[in-house]
Amino acid sequence: MDDLPIFLIQTAYFLAAILFILGLKKMGSPATARGGIVWAGVGMMLATIVTFLTPNIGNFGLIITAIMLGGLPAWWFAKRVAMTDMPQMIALYNGMGGGAAAAIAAVELFKGTDHQTLAILGALIGSVSFSGSIIAYAKLKGLMKKSWAFHNQQLVTIALFTTIILLGVAIIMAPSHMVALTFMITVFFILALIFGILMTLPIGGADMPVVISLYNALTGLAVAFEGFVLGNEAMIIAGIVVGSAGTLLTRLMAKAMNRSLMNVLLPSSHEQSHNAIDDTEGSLKPIDAMDAGIMMAYAQQVIIIPGYGMAVAQAQHKIWELTKTLIENKVAVKFAIHPVAGRMPGHMNVLLAEAGVPYDIIYDLDDINEEFEKTDVVLVIGANDVVNPVARTNPESPIYGMPILNADKAKNVLVIKRGEGTGFSGIKNNLFFADNTRMLYGDGQKMAAELLQNIKSL
Amino acid sequence: MEGFTALYIFMLAAFTGYEVIARVPAILHTPLMSGSNFIHGVVLVGAMIALGNADTTLGKIIGFIGVMLATGNAVGGYVVTERMLEMFKSSKGEAK
Numbered sequence: 001m002d003d004l005p006i007f008l009i010q011t012a013y014f015l016a017a018i019l020f021i022l023g024l025k026k027m028g029s030p031a032t033a034r035g036g037i038v039w040a041g042v043g044m045m046l047a048t049i050v051t052f053l054t055p056n057i058g059n060f061g062l063i064i065t066a067i068m069l070g071g072l073p074a075w076w077f078a079k080r081v082a083m084t085d086m087p088q089m090i091a092l093y094n095g096m097g098g099g100a101a102a103a104i105a106a107v108e109l110f111k112g113t114d115h116q117t118l119a120i121l122g123a124l125i126g127s128v129s130f131s132g133s134i135i136a137y138a139k140l141k142g143l144m145k146k147s148w149a150f151h152n153q154q155l156v157t158i159a160l161f162t163t164i165i166l167l168g169v170a171i172i173m174a175p176s177h178m179v180a181l182t183f184m185i186t187v188f189f190i191l192a193l194i195f196g197i198l199m200t201l202p203i204g205g206a207d208m209p210v211v212i213s214l215y216n217a218l219t220g221l222a223v224a225f226e227g228f229v230l231g232n233e234a235m236i237i238a239g240i241v242v243g244s245a246g247t248l249l250t251r252l253m254a255k256a257m258n259r260s261l262m263n264v265l266l267p268s269s270h271e272q273s274h275n276a277i278d279d280t281e282g283s284l285k286p287i288d289a290m291d292a293g294i295m296m297a298y299a300q301q302v303i304i305i306p307g308y309g310m311a312v313a314q315a316q317h318k319i320w321e322l323t324k325t326l327i328e329n330k331v332a333v334k335f336a337i338h339p340v341a342g343r344m345p346g347h348m349n350v351l352l353a354e355a356g357v358p359y360d361i362i363y364d365l366d367d368i369n370e371e372f373e374k375t376d377v378v379l380v381i382g383a384n385d386v387v388n389p390v391a392r393t394n395p396e397s398p399i400y401g402m403p404i405l406n407a408d409k410a411k412n413v414l415v416i417k418r419g420e421g422t423g424f425s426g427i428k429n430n431l432f433f434a435d436n437t438r439m440l441y442g443d444g445q446k447m448a449a450e451l452l453q454n455i456k457s458l
Numbered sequence: 459m460e461g462f463t464a465l466y467i468f469m470l471a472a473f474t475g476y477e478v479i480a481r482v483p484a485i486l487h488t489p490l491m492s493g494s495n496f497i498h499g500v501v502l503v504g505a506m507i508a509l510g511n512a513d514t515t516l517g518k519i520i521g522f523i524g525v526m527l528a529t530g531n532a533v534g535g536y537v538v539t540e541r542m543l544e545m546f547k548s549s550k551g552e553a554k
Contacts, residue, residue, distance in 0.1 A: 103524030
């Protein structure tokens with residue numbers, strides 16, 4: 001009786017597919033988002049458990065051991081990672097998915113499959129997503145500070161890609177009993193992994209969110225292709241839904257940064273302009289926390305612009321305390337969030353939400369940009385590129401054309417910053433040198449605490 | 459599943475994914491990326507089948523790695539997404 005398990009499996013996969021789609025749909029609205037992930041989770045459990053019933057399947061011991069070895073550390077790290085480190089964790093887990101898809105492709109290709117073309121495609125995409133995501137992880141984690149490129153990198157990358165495609169075609173065309181086939185497949189995987197690394201290395205940190213989103217979509221696609229190879233409907237549906245949703249998400253993010261995907265992926269032309277730009281005038285003018293506190297306490301309106309620095313300093317709780325004190329002093333306080341502040345769209349919202357900042361005082365770029373002219377004090381904490389006016393003024397700049405928060409139009413600008421370094425894009429920020437800007441040097445959390453103390457003592 | 463049936467599934471699923479994400483506020487982009495990251499963790503199912511059918515040592519090793527990676531994707535993706543969305547809930551409560 002093989003029919004019953006197959007019927008059970010098909011039913012479970014069907015339900016899982018529905019739960020994935022409904023779950024994703026629910027995640028698209030703040031009110032239902034939490035239920036969404038639970039629904040998708042139930043779908044995943046269902047699909048996983050029922051897979052053990054697959055006819056002719058063996059190696060149960062190995063499967064369960066692998067699930068333990070993969071699942072427990074992933075669970076442990078995901079529970080413990082700080083909210084600030086979320087983007088790189090997403091990159092890492094996404095890379096694992098890509099790697100798994102590539103592994104399936106490898107098993108099927110070495111064994112011989114009827115769907116070689118799809119298997120090869122999934123192998124390529126999965127491998128690129130795997131090695132690319134790991135580089136993205138390393139970059140966001142700060143293990144790899146600089147975007148790294150060598151002479152003629154683009155040519156090498158294109159040549160490599162061509163080689164991979166040709167090799168892929170050769171594998172598909174080759175007779176299945178050919179001795180060299182195993183060797184060719186191995187080389188194919190190695191080249192695909194190298195391609196993923198070469199593709200990601202030159203991309204600057206500011207573009208990482210777009211890249212992670214792209215790899216997320218690619219992993220989805222790879223999963224779908226391997227789903228076709230295995231004839232597994234749950235993988236096909238989930239993979240393609242994620243592939244298309246991820247592609248749309250990638251486009252939305254790229255649009256928020258005013259970058260085309262091509263711009264992000266082929267960034268080498270920036271290399272020369274990086275050093276050329278230094279049209280800053282004036283000097284950096286420090287201020288102490290006392291004066292800055294007075295300035296804020298007697299302002300009518302204060303706009304706070306958080307960036308990645310706030311995340312690193314874990315300053316969101318202190319900032320919210322500071323905000324509450326200011327509001328008690330009858331100062332209107334608003335938060336301005338750039339679409340790509342932090343390392344990912346919505347990253348700052350997540351952190352502010354964690355601290356308890358209510359939604360209605362957090363504004364998007366479009367909603368608040370007109371207000372800066374009427375604002376007395378702008379407090380920039382750990383943001384850099386997203387308030388750099390050269391994006392408006394200097395066509396030579398690598399960030400030219402990116403919509404920015406017009407902090408420079410406010411009457412006074414306070415910048416909390418650890419040192420005099422540049423932002424992730426590596427360029428100088430003219431805002432910091434402007435006449436109405438004062439620098440508060442120090443750790444974001446400590447500075448916020450000092451400001452808070454000084455305002456309270458007034 | 460062959461040819462056009464596969465193409466139809468591909469097309470319909472692609473539209474579904476697009477429609478589900480369209481018109482979502484920017485603040486949910488990160489949780490959504492994380493959530494969709496979890497959903498492609500269903501690759502675990504495929505990795506289990508690949509390992510379950512593997513009979514060579516090489517196949518078992520690669521399949522084993524595949525299942526490990528896929529479980530990491532699914533479990534990690536779930537926990538990260540859940541933690542992120544958890545905070546959205548509490549902040550909404552306070553905002554009221």
